[in-house]
Amino acid sequence: MQKKSTSIIQLIVFLGNPGKEYEKTRHNVAWLAARRLRFYDSLAWQEKFSGLYALAAEGQGGRRILLMPWTFMNSSGECVRSCADFFKIPPGEILAVHDELELPFAAAGFRRGGGLGGHNGLRSLEKHLGTKDFWRLRLGIGRPARGNVSSYVLGRFSPEEEALLEGYLEKAAELLLECAADPEKAAEAYGRVSFL
Numbered sequence: 001m002q003k004k005s006t007s008i009i010q011l012i013v014f015l016g017n018p019g020k021e022y023e024k025t026r027h028n029v030a031w032l033a034a035r036r037l038r039f040y041d042s043l044a045w046q047e048k049f050s051g052l053y054a055l056a057a058e059g060q061g062g063r064r065i066l067l068m069p070w071t072f073m074n075s076s077g078e079c080v081r082s083c084a085d086f087f088k089i090p091p092g093e094i095l096a097v098h099d100e101l102e103l104p105f106a107a108a109g110f111r112r113g114g115g116l117g118g119h120n121g122l123r124s125l126e127k128h129l130g131t132k133d134f135w136r137l138r139l140g141i142g143r144p145a146r147g148n149v150s151s152y153v154l155g156r157f158s159p160e161e162e163a164l165l166e167g168y169l170e171k172a173a174e175l176l177l178e179c180a181a182d183p184e185k186a187a188e189a190y191g192r193v194s195f196l
Contacts, residue, residue, distance in 0.1 A: 007112075009135060009180040010089045011065045013080050015098040015121040017154075018070045026141040027073060027153045029172075030097040032165075033139060034068065036173035049082040062181055065089075073121040077128030084129070095135040095180060096125055099153060103140025103192070105161050106168040110137050110179045110190040135183055139172055164196065171195045 016022070016031035024032070034040065043054035043066065051069040056062065065087060069079035084094060092112075098121055103109055113133045116122040126132050144152040157165055172195070179186040 007135075007183045008093055009062075009064060009095045009183055010093040011067060011080075011084060011087065011095070012176070012180060013067045013069065013076070013094060013096045013125075015073060015076050015096060016068065017072050022154065024156055025154050026157060027099055029099045029139045029141055029169075030137075031068060033097065033169045033172040033176065034066070036169045037176070038173070049079050049086065051079040051083070053083060062177075064180065073124075075124055076121045077124035077126070080125055081128035091129045091131050091134045094125075094129070095137060095176075095183070096122065097137045097139065097176060098122065099141045100138035101141060101143045101149065101153070103138055103142070104194070105140055105142040105157075106164060106195045107140035107192060108138060108172055108175055108190065108195070109140075109192045110135070110175070110183075110186050112136070112183070112187060135179070137172075137176055137179055168195050 014030040014034045016028040022028055043056065045052045045054045050071045051067055053065055053067045056064050056066055065083065067080065067083050069076045071079045098119060100109065102117055112135050116126060116132065125134065141153065175190065179190065
């Protein structure tokens, strides 16, 4: 008899930076993917916790909370902790969706815990949640061949990437729902996957 998964995801956090200047940058790939959720336009977003949150219904991939911090990437944990405390959600039931330098563009990886890889948003989550033991959906943006990493992540996708971006984001949004529905199973299946 197969063991039933005991993990659930109650809160999905999309890490990014607010403001028009950051809207289409690599650092905001999680926000871009969120907007490709098939039910995104029907969500009733509300301002709270220094961010935007919405309640997804059963027919929208399961009943859970979606959160977009407005505190900028480096302070994302403040918003997440505030929301998690309000809804009484433990870190092990939180899924952070974020950009990942260590994965190539249009690749993704799903796991629980692990290193922070120099990602300031994840560092902030660890600081405010008191643990690294939360789920992560890592959306690959690749690493620059040369130049400043900060400029790269805060820059826009290349024309070649732009041509493939829509398909990547749509597949990432579908993967997100699968991971949230059964994280234990998804972690086994999607440690690393390419959408190209």
